Amino acid sequence: MTFSINATLITLFILQFSPTIKAEDRVLANIFATHSLTGTMVISSLNNDRVYRYNKERANQPFTVASTFKIVNTLIGLEEGVVKDKEAIFHWDGHKYDYAAWNHDQTLESAYKVSCVWCYQQLARRVGADTYRRNIKTLGYGELTEPFDVTMFWLDGSLTMSASEQVDFLKKVYHRTLPFSASAFNTLQQIMVAEKTDSYTIRAKSGWATSSTPGIGWYVG
Known part of the structure; x- marks a missing residue:
């Protein structure tokens, strides 16, 4: 289940639910x-037999992907060997951020959990523009506008995607039909856990883009 919210956008993707549920x-x-929100919501079963939308036009409108790109970025980083596993370390350079949780060394897992921008910018420098270009094209992930800043393109509006496309992409992640190793998928599956009980597990990622006014918020999973 994923849910995204901002001043102008809300998106909810449910990847699996009981056939008795109706919406x-x-x-x-x-x-x-x-x-009093302006936005969109998309709810879909895994096999597409049930898809519910609010504001279909907006659901098909591309927006800055923001930190929802950390899902793909994690897979790319793992597949390219830039990071080894969820315990891979990102070393803090001492810069003080407004978000206190960023102000220390991070593992890949903790960086994902606190949506650490500087951590994934470190990863992005190691991955490189050409590798992103190739992967984004191969994956059919949104639309990438050239030229782009390798440390900002998912935040500054260079990479956009619609809510409907996010749902479709996450189904591929769930079914593991994308060209990544089992090891990469396994690590992503572990670090994506946002909430877990005896009854369910939510794997998701939030995102907040300030490149436009008002900002754009996401919650996808």
Whole structure:
């Protein structure tokens, strides 16, 4: 289950649910009306037999992917050998960030959990522009505008994707039909856990883009 929210965008993707669950657009619309939000929500079963949307036009509109790109970035970094596993270390350079959780060394797992921008910028420098270019094209992941800054392209509007495309991509991640190793998928599966109980596990990623006004928020998974 993934849920994304911002001043202008909300997206919810449910990857798996009981066939007895029913949802109607008016129910989704009520959520937005109740909270005075402008946005979209997409709920889909894994096999596409049930897809529910609020604001279909917006669901098909591309937006800056922001930190939801950490899902793909993690897979690319692992596959390219830039990071070895979830315990890979990112060393803090001492710069003080407003978000205190960023102000120390991180593992790949903790960097994902706290959405550490500087950590993934370190990773991006090691991966390089050509490798991103190749992977994004091969994966069919959104639209990448050239030229781009290798440490900012997922934040500054150079890489965009729609909510509907996010859902489709996450299904490929779930089914492991993308060209990444089992090891890379296994590591991603471990670090994506946002909430876990005896009844369910939520694997997800939030994102917040400030390259536009108002900002764009995501929660996908």
